[in-house]
Amino acid sequence: MNGPAVVPELPAPGQSGGLLGGGFDPLTLGDVSRDFNAIPSLLPQPDLPQLRLDARRNLLQQVESSMPLLQEHRLLLEKHAMYRQAFEMLANPRARGAFDLSAEPETVRERYGYNQSGQACLLARRLAEAEVPLITVFWSPSNRGQDREPRNTDLWGWDTHNDIFDGLRDHLLPRFDQGFSALIEDLDQRGMLETTLVVCMGEFGRAPIVALEPRFAGALPGRKHWSSVYSIAFAGAGVRRGTILGASDDRGAWPTDQAWGPWDVTATIFSALGIDPSQHYRDPVERPIRISDGNVMSALYTG
Structure with missing residues (x-):
């Protein structure tokens, strides 16, 4: 039967491993401000001492080694990669400790802001200290949380089709200014900024037209999507x-x-990581795919 060689489970691009496979999917956390530990399951469990955990890992390895056909199944290989990463995190006190926000002084937590975005920025700094190579902070749990709870600053999203001026002034910008500036200052003061590239950006900008959009909640005008112009910020890793x-x-x-x-x-990001963006990787059917079709923004480093 003729048909496509690869059928993606998630046809739209997003926060996944994409063509690289599920083994490259990110570890996604929720609201890290609700608990002092962003991943409670990483804490030592009374009913799972280290000896028992090691025994489970050894049993899994024995099962895998006795079934060589498993080594040829891509989905199983991806799951096994995730299992290995999970075991490594459980066995590594440094990895476990990186997610424990209670280790931070109260003044530092307040400096970032006691909200989802601020505490996520603080966790990002802790993960960078633990040498996690790629960290993403989402500034809102949803793009339009204000439709559900218009007074809850934590839920406000940047998709401000209506109520843009009040939304920016009262909810979005104060939270952003506090958390983002705290992250940059903290990285700089700890001597980490020169080896950490921070990129702040969204998907697109807002239209140069202020109008009330009837299809969206809100009583005051806003601005719709606009992809032709928007601004981003780079900091660290040699950026002037x-x-x-x-x-x-x-x-x-x-x-x-x-x-x-x-x-x-x-x-530019790949270049900062020491990866030549003009090189290629192989997709699941062994086609060479160029890493990036863009040009390095070298003027960021030369001024």
């Missing part, structure tokens, strides 16, 4: 402080100088 690349017209509608795209951002 105060550097500004590109410009837009006076309405923030169209670029007038040095237009960059998401592909250039990915090329």
